[in-house]
Amino acid sequence: xxxxxxxxxxxxLRITNIVKPEGLWNDEYVSWFIASIPFGQGFCQEILKQCxxxxxxxxxxxxxxxxxxxxxxxxxxxxxxxxxxxxxxxxEYSEKCAKYSAIITSVLPFLVYYSQEVRLYSLVFLIxxxxxxxTIRTLKNPCxxxxxxxxxxxxxLIFTHVLGIFFVILITVYLIYKKNLLSKRNLxxxxxxxxxxxxxGLIILKQLPSAQWWGIFSYTNIMFLFSDFLSPILSNHINAxxxxxxxxxxxxxxxxxxxxxxxxxxxxxxxxxxRGLILTVLGYIFVLAVISxxxxxxxxxxxxxxxxxxxxxxxxxxxxxxxxxxxLILYAFVFINIIAVFFxxxxxxxxxxxxxxxxxxxxxxxxxxxxxxTYYAPDRFERYLNTNAKLEYxxxxxxxxxxxxxxxxxxxxxxxxxxxxxxxDSVSFIPENRIEEAETRNFPEMFITFSxxxxxxxxxxxxxxxxxxxxxxxxxxxxxxxxx
Numbered sequence: 001x002x003x004x005x006x007x008x009x010x011x012x013l014r015i016t017n018i019v020k021p022e023g024l025w026n027d028e029y030v031s032w033f034i035a036s037i038p039f040g041q042g043f044c045q046e047i048l049k050q051c052x053x054x055x056x057x058x059x060x061x062x063x064x065x066x067x068x069x070x071x072x073x074x075x076x077x078x079x080x081x082x083x084x085x086x087x088x089x090x091x092e093y094s095e096k097c098a099k100y101s102a103i104i105t106s107v108l109p110f111l112v113y114y115s116q117e118v119r120l121y122s123l124v125f126l127i128x129x130x131x132x133x134x135t136i137r138t139l140k141n142p143c144x145x146x147x148x149x150x151x152x153x154x155x156x157l158i159f160t161h162v163l164g165i166f167f168v169i170l171i172t173v174y175l176i177y178k179k180n181l182l183s184k185r186n187l188x189x190x191x192x193x194x195x196x197x198x199x200x201g202l203i204i205l206k207q208l209p210s211a212q213w214w215g216i217f218s219y220t221n222i223m224f225l226f227s228d229f230l231s232p233i234l235s236n237h238i239n240a241x242x243x244x245x246x247x248x249x250x251x252x253x254x255x256x257x258x259x260x261x262x263x264x265x266x267x268x269x270x271x272x273x274x275r276g277l278i279l280t281v282l283g284y285i286f287v288l289a290v291i292s293x294x295x296x297x298x299x300x301x302x303x304x305x306x307x308x309x310x311x312x313x314x315x316x317x318x319x320x321x322x323x324x325x326x327x328l329i330l331y332a333f334v335f336i337n338i339i340a341v342f343f344x345x346x347x348x349x350x351x352x353x354x355x356x357x358x359x360x361x362x363x364x365x366x367x368x369x370x371x372x373x374t375y376y377a378p379d380r381f382e383r384y385l386n387t388n389a390k391l392e393y394x395x396x397x398x399x400x401x402x403x404x405x406x407x408x409x410x411x412x413x414x415x416x417x418x419x420x421x422x423x424x425d426s427v428s429f430i431p432e433n434r435i436e437e438a439e440t441r442n443f444p445e446m447f448i449t450f451s452x453x454x455x456x457x458x459x460x461x462x463x464x465x466x467x468x469x470x471x472x473x474x475x476x477x478x479x480x481x482x483x484x
Contacts, residue, residue: 003102007083010106013341014076014115017348019069022355022474028118029356029380032071035060055159056120071118078126079115085129086309090316092136093273100316100330107337108312109232113347114302120160121302127157128167129309135171135277139178150175157306163297166287167306170280178276217292220244221299225285228301229308230263230333231256232340234347236301255340262333267311269318269326278314281307353474359422360384362471362478368420372409374457375424375450389420399449406456413483419465421457421479425472428454 024032034050034057037043043061047054063074083105090101105111114121131153138146154172157164223244224236233256235241245253271278284307292299319330340346360381363371370390371378378391392409394402402408413419430438430451438448458479461468465481472478 002099003084003087006087006099006102006106007080009103010083011076011080013107013112013338013348014079015073016341017346018072018076018116020072020116020352020355021357022352023357023360023384024068024071024118024380025352025354025356026376026380028071031057031060031118031120032064033379036064052120053159053162053164055156056123059123060118068118072116075117075119075122076115079111079122082111082122082126082129082309085126085133086312089129089133089136089309089313092133092140093317094320097313097316097320100319101312103334104312104315107334108229108308109337109340109347110229110234110301110308113234113237113350114305116348119302121305124157124161124164124305125308127153127160128164128306131157131168131171132277132309132313135175138175161306163288163303164306167280167284170283170287171277174276174280216295217289217299218242221292222285222289225299225301225304226264227256227260229311231259232337232343232346234301234350236299237347237350239298239300251343252345255336255343255345259333259336262329262336263311263315265329266315266318266333270314270316270320271318273317273320274310274314277310281310351474354424354426354476355474356380357384358473359476359478362473362476363387363389363420363422366418366420366471366478366480368418368480370413370417370419372419372421372457374422374453375427394453396446399453403449403453406453406460410460415483417483419461419481419483421461423454423477423479424450424475425477426475427451 030050034043034046037046043057044054047057050057060071060074063070083102086105087098087102090098111122111125114125131150134146134150134153138150154168158168218240220240220242221236224240227244228234228236233252235246235256245256247253267278285304288297288299288304291297297303315330315333319326341348361384363381364384364386367387368389370392371387373381373391373393373395375395377393377395377397378385382391394409427447428450430443430447432451432455435448435451435455438451461479461481464484466484468479468481470477470479
């Protein structure tokens with residue numbers, strides 16, 4: 001009955017606020033777009049262009065024809081299923097630890113947030129939980145069944161999240177060290193898995209730097225890793241702010257500080273009971289931090305989802321026992337993360353300012369004759385658009401064709417045509433008088449290029465259009481006018 005009620009609580013939290021009026025944002029659109037491609041029409045080829053492994057796209061594929069909410073529910077289901085799995089993990093230690101593991105998994109706002117995104121991270125958490133379960137069972141009893149399931153979930157994790165290979169390597173080294181499992185059979189499993197993973201991993205790891213151009217590593221990334229996991233304040237889901245207390249409200253400081261400190265206290269108290277697993281987690285953090293410092297990766301909390309089951313287990317072990325103070329702290333930790341659902345900063349309430357429906361709603365009202373999209377091509381907006389306008393674009397793919405020759409897209413516009421130009425503010429935000437400075441400081445090229453394109457288009461519209469007005473929504477600005 002306990003696990004049913006806790007899972008029900010987790011389900012209720014995950015479906016609350018699941019309808020997002022702003023629509024899919026970029027990463028979610030990519031998930032849907034790939035899953036929607038028919039087999040034999042480029043599905044596998046498109047997967048190989050991405051910086052993630054293919055399993056999630058196969059998982060999402062049967063649901064690709066449905067609307068946004070059904071797509072989000074595909075992340076709710078693995079997130080809820082992970083609750084009883086975490087209960088079984090805790091059960092390997094004690095009944096109380098099992099209950100703690102389940103309730104923490106049920107209420108953590110980080111898991112609630114990613115259970116509502118059309119992305120792989122809920123599935124990654126479920127698979128990582130299953131991997132942790134069979135790591136512990138193999139440590140206790142290295143029988144054939146446990147070892148095989150350990151390898152199954154190891155390779156399943158790698159085929160879902162490319163960075164998971166580092167976690168699997170670390171935890172496999174730990175397992176071999178503890179149980180001396182270098183038998184011929186296990187070496188065969190390792191070698192076979194390596195042969196299967198290597199071609200995919202090589203392609204994807206080469207693509208990571210080009211997909212991760214937009215952020216830099218800072219000490220705050222590490223701090224926000226733990227506050228994102230343990231508190232209702234999600235700060236590093238895109239890129240970390242430059243300082244930890246980037247807001248000064250007492251509610252913000254309380255919500256980010258108290259549960260984070262409670263959670264860290266639990267990890268420290270539980271260290272002796274799962275020392276090897278925590279050292280594996282620290283090793284994974286170190287590896288990704290090194291890759292991030294080298295400029296190959298943006299250090300975002302979701303990229304470390306693999307370690308969260310271990311963190312939850314460590315907290316549960318730390319507060320396990322009959323000590324009243326420990327129990328009080330655990331209950332307070334859970335309570336804060338539950339009542340946070342009523343605060344506007346709760347992660348599931350985060351407004352996705354790059355939602356693709358936001359500009360589409362404006363364009364549907366404007367009904368222009370021609371729409372020029374910048375940064376993104378029109379295909380990501382078409383599921384929300386209701387217009388017969390001619391759609392054109394200057395995107396990440398063709399940007400160098402236009403940066404020095406905008407006439408290629410502007411000379412076609414006829415006198416009297418109503419035109420809307422869509423800008424994504426988060427990539428075209430550099431003021432015209434600061435672009436030269438940004439170039440000398442090696443600012444990301446994409447920001448510089450699309451800021452230049454924006455300024456050139458604005459100058460053209462100002463000189464050649466009548467009745468110009470600007471509309472903003474989220475991170476989008478739409479320039480509308482009539483050609484003279």
